[in-house]
Amino acid sequence: MSIRIGIMGYGNLGRGIECAIRHNPDMELKAVFTRRPPETVRILTEGAFVYAAGEAEKHKDEIDVLILCGGSATDLPEQTPEYAKWFNVVDSFDTHARIPEHFANVDKAAKASGHVGIISVGWDPGMFSLNRLYANVILTEGRDYTFWGKGVSQGHSDAIRRIDGVKDAKQYTIPVPEALESVRKGENPDLTTRQKHTRECFVVAEEGADLERIEQEIKTMPNYFADYDTTVHFISEEELKRDHSGIPHGGFVIRSGCTGWEDEHRHVIEYSLKLDSNPEFTSSVIVAYARAAYRLHQEGISGCKTVFDIAPAYLSSFDGEYIRAHML
């Protein structure tokens, strides 16, 4: 019998989950829940249902794990504890500063209902976090570096779109090659924000808009751009569509540190991702953790978990004997 998955929210991430389920034959998509009128939502999976988000509770016995695909700002802080009352849940909550609070809320709800809730699953937080942890327990003396990109930052693209006179925009975050090289060599440099990443913006302006003003507004925008070297390119709507419609991303987690009686040996651990589709990769990670949520629940475990709490074997559709023989 396959693991029955529900998807809450059918945007880029929800569609990514649907695709990821197709790549995991031990799972099936049972239903998509949406805040839009269900009859207006077309999904790809034959035999799966589309229901109104408000109806979710009614379908709790048809679904083993509900994957929450809302945003971290307002959706997930409410949804994850709420749905943990009826379902095993997995989310990709990524507001780092609020993780302790979110963990506590989900833990309380999940323990009360006897479900498993796995939060902050994806690649950062997620695989990058795991790699920071593994690297830190091995090289206890050392320094951590995380670089993001080259990739599209949704938040930064949105910030540009809110500027007066901007019709559309795409922003790429790019690691500075020299900084990356120095870290890789184990030089343990001190890097400012500006020295780690540059930002490149492709902007479609409205006709007659003041391009110089737009460029200034972008480059001086606090938090988003002011601390970075930012390049702005004005392009046509057609060019944006043709050359910048993908959602690639990626990045690097590097720890360099030393071992030896007198710290005499140096080591560099590097984990990197090069992703054509950020939401589809994130989804693929989430679906593996949905399998773990299902299994932990089967074992009678409940409460909130993160990637740190899940033994890797729970993620695989293969059994221990197989993975020991083939991957160890």
Add this chain to the structure above:
Amino acid sequence: MSIRIGIMGYGNLGRGIECAIRHNPDMELKAVFTRRPPETVRILTEGAFVYAAGEAEKHKDEIDVLILCGGSATDLPEQTPEYAKWFNVVDSFDTHARIPEHFANVDKAAKASGHVGIISVGWDPGMFSLNRLYANVILTEGRDYTFWGKGVSQGHSDAIRRIDGVKDAKQYTIPVPEALESVRKGENPDLTTRQKHTRECFVVAEEGADLERIEQEIKTMPNYFADYDTTVHFISEEELKRDHSGIPHGGFVIRSGCTGWEDEHRHVIEYSLKLDSNPEFTSSVIVAYARAAYRLHQEGISGCKTVFDIAPAYLSSFDGEYIRAHML
């Protein structure tokens, strides 16, 4: 109270463990066990004891985890199940083909005595295995590549030393840059043994030895060299000591695969290590898993485990709240 560690076998790995314990303030080295006369073995740690290997059982109540630093060919298949009768144990058993059998033996002994035995810990098997598993559960359609080096292969160096007329030798395994590049680009190439790695040998010949014969014997040696492009350099004993006395190693685990409804998006996951000291890095991994063995045993768990069975949080000296706040 700190975790009390014992080391069985005081070669390169045993010394690496001793150094790694010094980097982990929640642990202390209690004793080193050796097959040599204990009074001839000098260790670095003040206050730790050196005992004869045969005396280990007597000290079982003084040690929380015994780390087995013997070889995989003959030592560990006997030692790990044997010492699991009295201790929680961790080893770095690396004969891939015999892991299932070793697992079964250790599992039986550890379950019978109520101890935890973690086998095959290090970087390959170990961190590389973990990365193969994580990458496979995420990208279910894809291909795996493992490259080793640049680094010293002890086995290959030993094989050269056994040739008549060879006084000493060091062998480096080197990934072929073009192969690595193609894999990184996600081209999923089919690679022969020869296309993945080259071998470089630094050989000190005995005076008057037939260098041409030695070179031929190396290059045509079945299993070890015949399937590779091998370069042989004859150098002096001084040069070998001066330029090749380190034990560096490293390598790359790469999986490239696709996602999307029609497999339309490509992703590359890469994990790499650049290590000044192979045994010290291996030791640092082992010591983190010794902490896990201790904790699992405290929780009443017993039996054989591998890196696949250990939730990452067990490896850290910090608690869940701290690692969620700082590393997630």
